[in-house]
Amino acid sequence: MDxxxxxxxxxxxxxxxxxxxxxxxxxxxxxxxxSVSDEAFLERFQEIAKYGDDHVICVIxxxxxxxxxxxxxxxxxxxxxxxxxxxxxxxxEDVVVDSSVRGKQLGKKIIDFLSDHARxxxxxxVILDCSLENRPFYEKCGFKQKEIQMxxxxx
Amino acid sequence: MDxxxxxxxxxxxxxxxxxxxxxxxxxxxxxxxxSVSDEAFLERFQEIAKYGDDHVICVIxxxxxxxxxxxxxxxxxxxxxxxxxxxxxxxxEDVVVDSSVRGKQLGKKIIDFLSDHARxxxxxxVILDCSLENRPFYEKCGFKQKEIQMxxxxx
Numbered sequence: 436m437d438x439x440x441x442x443x444x445x446x447x448x449x450x451x452x453x454x455x456x457x458x459x460x461x462x463x464x465x466x467x468x469x470s471v472s473d474e475a476f477l478e479r480f481q482e483i484a485k486y487g488d489d490h491v492i493c494v495i496x497x498x499x500x501x502x503x504x505x506x507x508x509x510x511x512x513x514x515x516x517x518x519x520x521x522x523x524x525x526x527x528e529d530v531v532v533d534s535s536v537r538g539k540q541l542g543k544k545i546i547d548f549l550s551d552h553a554r555x556x557x558x559x560x561v562i563l564d565c566s567l568e569n570r571p572f573y574e575k576c577g578f579k580q581k582e583i584q585m586x587x588x589x590x
Numbered sequence: 591m592d593x594x595x596x597x598x599x600x601x602x603x604x605x606x607x608x609x610x611x612x613x614x615x616x617x618x619x620x621x622x623x624x625s626v627s628d629e630a631f632l633e634r635f636q637e638i639a640k641y642g643d644d645h646v647i648c649v650i651x652x653x654x655x656x657x658x659x660x661x662x663x664x665x666x667x668x669x670x671x672x673x674x675x676x677x678x679x680x681x682x683e684d685v686v687v688d689s690s691v692r693g694k695q696l697g698k699k700i701i702d703f704l705s706d707h708a709r710x711x712x713x714x715x716v717i718l719d720c721s722l723e724n725r726p727f728y729e730k731c732g733f734k735q736k737e738i739q740m741x742x743x744x745x
Binding site for chain 2: 459578
């Protein structure tokens with residue numbers, strides 16, 4: 436990526452207007468994500484905003500094209516614990532890069548942004564769950580495999 | 591476990607007075623957990639309490655003995671997402687049962703309590719990370735292995 440592209444692909448926090456820039460459609464590349472009404476989006480946005488720096492969603496907007504679409508995102512929330520001397524842990528979730536811009540290291544930019552935030556907030560570690568297939572990517576971001584993830588679905 | 595023991599080992603939410611009933615010492619069986627001052631405990635307790643039903647720590651007190659000590663605990667916090675139709679996910683953390691009372695299914699009681707809470711709060715799933723060694727226990731609680739956990743330590 437040259438320096439011009441570096442300038443174009445900046446990470447910033449999610450804004451309400453990003454809903455109309457393809458944010459939801461981007462999440463649909465990750466998992467089941469039905470279309471969300473403007474009201475539902477705003478309500479959830481405000482619920483998350485209440486947590487302040489303890490729950491951050493970041494995005495990259497593609498200013499390289501006329502579309503100005505959101506092409507990468509990831510979220511981080513901070514869990515407060517009693518262990519580790521009343522320590523804090525950052526949880527990274529819902530990382531996705533638009534299939535049209537893969538290979539430009541936007542995923543790494545997202546992970547670095549969220550990890551830096553977690554560290555700045557005083558977390559002693561940051562964790563995430565991923566498929567075995569995505570392990571090499573996260574290793575490049577400085578992560579190591581530790582445990583296994585278990586899940587119980589209600590619906 | 592007979593019905594008398596069933597009555598004795600009830601799950602309830604963490605209270606401030608549990609600090610003097612061995613709550614921190616119990617967490618020390620799980621991981622690094624230095625002794626915590628009363629002030630630091632109260633501050634963290636209040637920070638977590640602000641989240642209301644979105645962050646619950648539960649405990650089991652041993653009323654079977656004169657000690658009245660806390661012998662099991664686990665925590666759950668609820669993450670608000672945009673995916674899955676603005677869905678919610680329950681994250682289970684820091685589950686530990688005192689080594690002296692293992693085999694009484696207290697761990698399952700803790701997991702069931704936290705899972706039931708997540709379901710009641712509208713989560714579409716509940717997730718946790720554990721060692722491969724603990725997988726059979728969580729399978730008995732209705733969980734299935736899904737992904738892998740990656741971690742990056744800052745300290």
